[in-house]
Amino acid sequence: MNLNECLISKDKNLLQIDRICELLKMTYWASKRDKETILKSMENSVCYGAYYDDVQVGFARVITDYATNFYICDVIIDEKFQRKGVGKKLIKEICDDNSSKSLLGLLITEDAHKLYEKFGFEKDSTSFMCKKRSE
Template sequence: MEWTDGTYRISTDKSLLSIDRICEFLAQSYWANQRTREKIELSIQNSICYGVYRDGQQIGFARAVTDLATFFWIGDVYIDEAFRGQGLGKKLIQCIVESAELQGLTGVLATNDAHGLYEQYGFVKDPVRYMRRQARPV
């Protein structure tokens, strides 16, 4: 998947990803600030990843975990603070939900603060159906 508007680019080409930048992004997040670099690298290997770039510099990231048959889960959505407010988060989510490999699949995600963003792309709150099991340290 590739999208560009001349200034910004969103791509699923993993060779473009900057692991250092992604680690910086996730260290600033409330959901992944305790993840090790090794876990981040493994999560990237096992996901469809979306990098957001400006002039070759990575300024955003998200990933989709999927079985490619029934569902996908969106996680680790992050836009560098210096580039927020320009619609890049919206474009990133649009690119994910419109990706050919995710068509016809049920999408899920978890968020503490961005419900309005995801609702614009068809996601609805469902506090009744979903359960969670917290990972135990290994």
């Protein structure tokens, strides 16, 4: 795979909704989300897609106030494209975006820590709190 042929874009018109739902169903964190919830989350986020041969092979959402913080979530790369630089290219695009460059970046993940560390993310368990969803 030639990484130069992989397009990263935040143009919502390019997003392939069914493909995003398919990719998210394969994750440990979003496997039970229905399409309606996924669409609602996308409406209120900056969405990035990774495309190869006009097929969406990756996705990420960013939630931000454009002043102080941005939160990266729902980062998923198709298994066939993992470990080929697509995730790195996607996260680089997000972190290099002028709207998030000078902001505090946050994310919650159980994996790919080495990838995020390349972009300045550090583990910080001393100041993080979480309110779980109510049933």
